[in-house]
Amino acid sequence: MTQDAKQLFFTRKKEISKEKQYYNKFIFNGHFSVFLVILLGAFILGYGDWLKSIPQHINYALIASVIVAITSMFPLRTLLKDADRLFLLPFEKNMELYMSQSLVYSYFSRIGLQILILIVLFPLFFVINNQSFEFYILFAVLMLVMPYLGLLVKWQWYKYKLESWSLHLVLFIVYTSGYYVALEAKHFSSLTSILVLIGLIILLKYQNKNQLFPWERMIKSEQQHHMNYYKFVNMFTDVKHLKETAVRRSYLDPLLITPKNKKFNENYMYLYLFIRSFARGKDAFNIILRLVVLAMILMFWLHQPLVTLIIGSLFMYIILLQMAQFYTQQAYGLWPQVWPSSDTKVIKGYEQFLYRLMFIVGVLFVIVYAITFPVYSYYGLLFFLVGWLTIRNVIKKLKYQESLLRD
Template sequence: MSNQAIHLFKQRRIKIAKEKRYYNKFIFNGHFTVFLVLLLGAFILGYGQWLKSIPKGINYSLITSVIFALTSMFPMRTLLQNADRLFLLPFEKNMKDYIKCSLIYSYFQRVMRQIALLIIFFPLFFQINHHHYAFYILFTILALVLPFTGLILKWQWYKYDLEHWSIHLILFIIFTAGYYITLDTSQLTGLASIGIVLAISFFVGLANRQHLFPWERMIDIETQHRTNYYKFVNMFTDVKDLSEAAVRRRYLDPVLRVPKASHFNENYMYLFLFKRSFVRGKDAFNIILRLILIAGILMTWLHQPIVSLIIGCLFTYVILLQMSQFYTQQAYGLWPQVWPVDDSKVIKGYQQFLYRLLLIIALVFIVIYALVNPLYMYAGLLFILVGWLTILNIIKKLKYQESLLKD
């Protein structure tokens, strides 16, 4: 039976990997890959310049410890499905081996991000510690071992049916303390955090030996992870059976004022629908906000007029390009069936929505660019030009696609 449990998990792991490979074709397309390469180049350039004159008086050990404490709390992936709460009940006694596979899978799903962060932070501590790195080897061991011990404790915590937030609080405190002691004092006592987590796991495990498998909780956690992944993928391509929750942002209510009586017609209908989908949407709005924030940080950090200009143009292009999902959601959704209108009206409303979004993005980038590079502030108008050309290209492709659908 244990072999069947391992075989079941392997089957689901292969299925998930196949699904991710399929969606990665749409995510890491030519445009997005170029964007990531340029973003990486800009970060390396800015980071290298910053390392030449590292600001003093900042507790880098504490900041790094907090960052690693947050990234070390790996999510637990069980790959369980809704039907399992019924069909796998007779299999419950053999779920122990299944969970072992789950813990290993969860670890290796996130460990590469941990390694990337270790590589990024190494030059900083190599510089501020006068080219000594022996302590950083100890820190690396800690950063690679603690996440797995955290997963072990998470499983015991969930099985004991304790609060979700409490395990994250406990892990955050222990991880931060262990990392900080290692970085700040360069002593082996930081390794005690591993023993503390394992000890808590042992005692919680003793307490929940008679507890049944937490089917409902583990399935809900896995469902939430998959939903979050699908929401991200939905920014690049359509994902079937994905329902997006609406969120009211009261501070944006003025954007969705009730239209005038003269605007209650097919000429203004889709402009309002696109605005409402964006403002009330839970995921797209947050993703675009993060992209604008990242662009602003990079433009402020680099202090190079040409590089900052390229970054602003690139982010403007990517943000407008990611809005393509809004067109498919509205043009092929319910409204065209309830109130049929000509395709040109839908495209026109989408174009008007993109122009308004461009105006907001460009203004934010122009203000940031003008503050960082006041002598070249007029060059910020290039953001508007790039956005305008991007919109023209998007609309041209949409019209061509609609013409093909009519044939």
């Protein structure tokens, strides 16, 4: 039975890997790969310039400790499915090996991010500590060991039926204190955090001797993690398994005024539909908002007019390009069936929506560019030019695709 549990996990893991390989073809396409390369180059360039004149009187150890503490809270991936609460219930006593494999999988699924952060932070602390790095080895050990211990604590915590917020609070305090002592005091006493986590594991494991497997909680948690992955993939291609949700954002109500009688027809219907779906949708709005904020931060941070201009133009292109998936979600949804209309009306409404989005994003980018480089502020018009060319290309492709469907 123990081997069956192990085989079940590896079967589930293989299914997940196969699904991710399929979607990776759409995620890491030509456009996105170029975007990542340029973004990486801009970050390295800006980071290198910033390290030459690092601002003083800032507690970088505390800031880094807080950031790394947050990233060290790895999600617990069990790969359980909804039907498992019924079919695996008699198998509960043999689930310990399954969970051991889940913990290892959860750790290695996220350890790459820790290593990346470790590499990024090294030049900063190497410079501010006069090219000394011995203490950083201790910090690296903590970054690699504590997340796995945190997963062990998380499993026992959930099994004991304690609240998630209390777990995250405890882990945040333990992680932050350990990282801060390693970076600021540079002392081996930071290893006390590891001892605290081990003590928690032993204590909770003793208390959980007679506890049952938390099926409902683990299945719900896994479903949420899987849905978050689908939301990310949905930026690049349609995902059949994704469940659309709506969120009320009262501060966007001025954008959703009910059209007047003369605009209450098929000529304006799809413009209103796209704006409303975007403003009320949970996924597209959050994705675009994050991209805009990230672009503005990079534009403020990079102090080279040409590089900043390229970054802003690239983000404008990516933002508008990602909205192409938004068209397929709405144009083939419920409303076109309730109120049938020509596909030219749908495309026209989508084009008007994209121009409005481009204008808002373009204005924000121009303001940031003008504040950062007042002398070259008129160069910000390039953002609108890139947006206009991108929309033309997107609409041209949509019209061609619809013509093929008609044939």
